[in-house]
Every structure is written in C-alpha cells, then in structure tokens.
Amino acid sequence: MDQQKQWMSLLGLANRARKIVSGEELVIKEVRQVRAKLVLLSQDASANTTKKVQDKCRTYKVPVVTVQDRFLLGHAIGKDARVVVAITDSGFAAKLKTMLD
DSSP: OOHHHHHHHHHHHHHHTTOEEESHHHHHHHHHTTOOSEEEEETTSOHHHHHHHHHHHHHTTOOEEEESOHHHHHHHTTSSOOSEEEEOOHHHHHHHHHHHO
C-alpha cells in the first residue's frame, strides 16, 4: 500500500473513532481549546484560511501538516472536499505525523 493510501485510511479510522473535526471554524475552536493534536491543511486552501490556521496553530503550538488537496482530505473521511481537519487524539496524531512527514 502506498503512503497516501495509508495515511488516508488511518484518517478514515480516526474519523470513525470520532477523533477528528473538520471545517475551518471548528478546527480553530479545537486549537484554541488545546484539544487539537495535529492539523491537516490542504495545499489548495485559500491564502486567508492558510494564514489563519497556521497562525492559530503556531500560537497554540499545534503541528500543521500540508496535504495534497481538499478532495483527498474530504475523501479520506468520507465527505466532500475538506480544506482543514484537526485530529483530537494524540495516538492518531502521532502516527499520522510520522506518515506525512
């Protein structure tokens, strides 16, 4: 299995375990409440969204990993296009981070 399929299936698993939050506002909220352990941001997010998410994550020391595009991110969690996803479980976050680095 290639790297991409691996992290996508892990993200899908985290989603089924209800350990992720998607959507800009919800992700920012999780980061603020220090519940987000890792944030996945699509490369095709708007400049505004990218800046907002990266600044917020930098402030709260939450790692941000960029993924290919919004459709990939959405597909991994069985939804339509998603620009930003936060992982709220440290186990899933650590594993995803090693796969995506």
